[in-house]
Amino acid sequence: MATPKTPQTTTPGTDERPDALPVEQPGRTPALRDAYVLGGNRIPFARAGGKYTGASNQDMFTAALEGLVARYGLQGERLGEVVGGAVLKHSRDFNLIRESVLGSSLSPQTPAFDLQQACATGLEAVVTVSNKIRLGQIESGVAGGSDTVSDAPVAVSEGLRKALLKASHAKTLGARLKAFAAVRPGDLAPSTPSTGEPRTGLSMGEHQAITTAAWGISREAQDEVALNSHLNLAAAWKAGFFDDLVTPFRGLTQDQNMRADSSAEKLASLKPVFGKHLTPSAPTHGAAASEAGGPALPTGPTMTAGNSTPLTDGASVVLLGSREWAAEHDLAVLARVVDAESAAVDFVHGHEGLLMAPAHAVPRLLARNGLALEDFDFYEIHEAFASTVLTTLAAWEDDDYCRTELGLDGAFGSIDRSRLNVHGSSLAAGHPFAATGGRIVATAAKLVADKARETGRPARALISICAAGGLGLAAILESTASPAVTPAQSTES
């Protein structure tokens, strides 16, 4: 598609694959080459109203970026592009990433742009930068995201906003006064951002509570995911895994939400916060719906503050580059960005759960790459809620669902749970929306690189992130540094 159709000059019978076209011809799309994750950096994630109170998205993104620059010696470097975004963004941050670049010690000649895809922002930035590298448009880039709820933009009410706009357009004092006369006392209350879906008025937690009930996911299973997240993250911090992935910020050296001493008992003691107004009804999907032939038991509310991700502040970035650029800068290559797939679901009228899009994206992504669900060493499934992970896995194990909703021949498959979020995920680390993608990509890239080094075999990670608006994004990372990687696998064809 990107190949302009110019008259063929090659003799008949020669290879006519688009990538076989001579690359030196002006206007031709060059053959694709690979993009690699070279490293990552983030600041520790802080709980809302915690250590980062008063720090803006730009402050945090700049801090994460500057830490990356320091770690990889990029001072004064002109990178190909810096791409990132924030989900909760003030209108003054129209050039958030470019302003962050200007505040960093990168060359001021480094271009940048903002991008936003709700909770998938960070991963979408990684996909965008790596695609530019793959196309040969840039040699290097940084992708990431930043979000704060402690410093979230607060807007004036619609009534006040309209009055202010009218007054600013008014030509006389009388007209201005008239505009303000329309303001009612209730209009003075500010309008704060919410996690509610604009089209449904349900919060993300309430949406997920419906999906959780539909799939009959138990409280115990959710608490287990949450506990593993905390224990795995704490173990990774203790083992020093994040030493070269995190730069302290504002006195915070570790993720503030992490509870190394969490226990099943503590998690079980928490009261449900989502789904309280759902009328108990029987599951409609999955094993729970068809158990033992008898009527399934209705499940009460199961989602607590412990098995739901807390609101968090933070920022993360990932360094990407071509193999040549990495070699020129004496940087090791962690992982190849293999491919990515986005999906969206019809949640507005309840046909599908709000956060179920990754269940659709992953099978398509794997089919395109000739991979099965079992072909991965690591699964990084973003823990928006513990039950998001569990409903996604349950969906892939459900024959009927995979047939009717995903168009597969049967169940997509199961995963080895010991490979799931092995160094913890959002439940423990927190989830500053746009910053999560960068955290996961850097973690997964380092995981596959380490694994390949240990085993001498290539390692592969699957990343899946759900997002507001019924969106989902999935990506594959693969190790390259292993001696077992043949030239064919690290294809530069």
Added chain:
Amino acid sequence: MTAAAQEAPERRNPRLVTLPTLPGLGGLYAKGVASSGRIAVTRSPVGRVLPGPRDVVLPDVVYRVADVPTADVTEHLTAYQRLVGERVDDTLPAGYLHVLAFPLATALMVRGDFPLPLLGLVHVSNAVSVHRPVRVGDVLEVRASAENLRAHRRGVQVDLVTEVSTGGELVYRGVSTYLAKGFRLPSGEEPLPEQTDEVPREDFVPPFPTARWALGSGTGRAYGAISGDRNPIHTSTLGAKAFGFPRTIAHGMYTAARALAEVGAARGDAYDWTVEFEKPVLLPGTVQVAITRTPDDAAHPGGFTYVGWNGKSGKRHLGGTVTPR
């Protein structure tokens, strides 16, 4: 289906009364309050019996306004679209056409010979057909008539029918069914109908919601300001109390219009939209809502079914369908 959708069998050759413009609702309400008082005088301990057989008939008249311009409605239309969640564009959604035609229907209901009191009429159901989209700039003819006065278990019901056409082509037809509680037709006039309007309510099991409406205390005033329907039960706590409600209640048509809007583009350009109102929504209040595709094996496949209920009591507020034509 509601009785509202049926053709009125007793329809004679009505007198066509052409008004120069659509009347304003404010004056009509003042008139409605006066005539409601007049009708209430006939109250008796066992219910208000409509006076002698000769007076039981509905006014045999069709109100008409010939050339209703819509070129200048944009600002008002936008306010309506924002309020109920419609896409802001140049199409007049069905709920807006209802609002447009409502004063003409109201003018009928405040006539001296209309046998029921305007205040105290309960809007029980509404059925609308949009045959083709009406757009800003179309010049409309609006008609209103009262039809199908009939006995109901709890009183009498009447249909207010409004029709909108442009260039001689019918583009909209709305049937609003009202119940006058405590009234009955003189005995022997008409048997009580089968209770087809009374779907058993007890077996309602709330489905999974697809949406939630958090309605503030000003919801009635906001819709009143845009629709012109400033019935005190919607706009003033005292007014609501006077009619037996602890607080103001949301306009039924506001909730139905929101459901219609939230079906979205899938309803198409031409559609049928029905609603049956049950428990009023007290303000402020939260309505649990499920708007789902009607199953293929249902009576009217291809459309949407919606229901709104109270999450605490489990009682239904409204339910209906939106079906592309």
